Amino acid sequence: AQKITQTQPGMFVQEKEAVTLDCTYDTSDPSYGLFWYKQPSSGEMIFLIYQGSYDQQNATEGRYSLNFQKARKSANLVISASQLGDSAMYFCAMREGSNFGNEKLTFGTGTRLTIIP
Amino acid sequence: KAGVTQTPRYLIKTRGQQVTLSCSPISGHRSVSWYQQTPGQGLQFLFEYFSETQRNKGNFPGRFSGRQFSNSRSEMNVSTLELGDSALYLCASSLGRGRGGYTFGSGTRLTVV
Numbered sequence: 001a002q003k004i005t006q007t008q009p010g011m012f013v014q015e016k017e018a019v020t021l022d023c024t025y026d027t028s029d030p031s032y033g034l035f036w037y038k039q040p041s042s043g044e045m046i047f048l049i050y051q052g053s054y055d056q057q058n059a060t061e062g063r064y065s066l067n068f069q070k071a072r073k074s075a076n077l078v079i080s081a082s083q084l085g086d087s088a089m090y091f092c093a094m095r096e097g098s099n100f101g102n103e104k105l106t107f108g109t110g111t112r113l114t115i116i117p
Numbered sequence: 118k119a120g121v122t123q124t125p126r127y128l129i130k131t132r133g134q135q136v137t138l139s140c141s142p143i144s145g146h147r148s149v150s151w152y153q154q155t156p157g158q159g160l161q162f163l164f165e166y167f168s169e170t171q172r173n174k175g176n177f178p179g180r181f182s183g184r185q186f187s188n189s190r191s192e193m194n195v196s197t198l199e200l201g202d203s204a205l206y207l208c209a210s211s212l213g214r215g216r217g218g219y220t221f222g223s224g225t226r227l228t229v230v
Contacts, residue, residue: 035218043205045221091160103148103213104173107160 003027004092004108012114013082020067021077021111023092032096034075035105036066039089048090051075087115119144121210123222130229135196138225140208142189146220148172148213149191151183154205154224163206166191167213198229 005024013019025034036048051059051066059066067076079086089112093105122141130136142149150173151163162175166185183193189210195202205226209219 037221042223043207043226044223045207045209047218047220050218093160102173103150103165103167103211103219104162104175105150105152105160105209105219106162107152109159 002108003096003106004094006092006108006111008111009109010112010114012116014116015084016081019079019082019086019113021079021090021092021113023075023077023108025073025075025092025094027073027094027096029096032094034066034068035093035095036064036075036077037091037093038086039091039110041088045091049077082115084115084117087113089113121208121220121222123206123208123225125225126223128225128227130198130227132198132200132229134198135194136198136227137192137194138206138208138227140191140193140210140222142191142208142210143220146210146212147189148211149185149189150209150211150219151191151193152207152209153177154207155201155203160207163193195227200229203227203229 032053034051038046049059049061049064049066051068058068063080065078089110091110092108124139148167150165154160165173169185180196185191205224207224209221211219
């Protein structure tokens with residue numbers, strides 16, 4: 001079974017609108033971390049936001065927020081007031097376990113977001 | 118502060134050759150992870166090094182290897198290159214303590230012909 005599922009291969013959104021990128025995950029470990037990364041066409045992966053499994057509040061970073069629904073195992077990224085520079089691939093990723101030394105990230109297949117002027 | 122530096126940015130190699138890629142992490146970061154990104158397989162974990170020791174390894178053949186030096190810089194090596202090794206290779210650095218974000222480099226785009 002896929003550990004990280006991103007069901008939206010591509011999305012087109014009008015500039016200034018809000019957009020939600022979906023991510024569901026699968027793990028039996030009670031301790032895990034969820035990440036969102038942005039990858040522009042240049043290739044580098046840019047860290048956007050992090051949510052720990054024990055965090056009580058949804059994470060927010062500027063225009064980015066993470067809608068964390070633990071019981072549903074979903075961690076959707078919300079971008080408010082989208083900008084042309086938001087056009088990129090977006091990846092959801094998970095790190096499982098709390099053991100010191102587990103630094104492996106499992107990535108979803110990504111969503112290509114295109115912002116329309 | 119300086120980010121994660123990967124060299125070279127682009128590389129073209131012939132089947133059967135070997136290649137070495139380099140990653141310099143953020144100062145103070147002791148963990149370096151490597152990922153392979155291809156259109157078909159997506160982003161896949163190769164291995165992770167912490168304080169010169171490999172702690173985690175992904176499901177890749179033995180042709181893929183790596184090492185980490187005392188200054189935390191890491192190299193990965195691919196021997197006997199195959200066409201399917203053509204990919205973007207990304208490295209990420211972190212403190213290595215199981216929490217927090219990972220900072221990625223810009224990647225090395227390897228083309229095998």
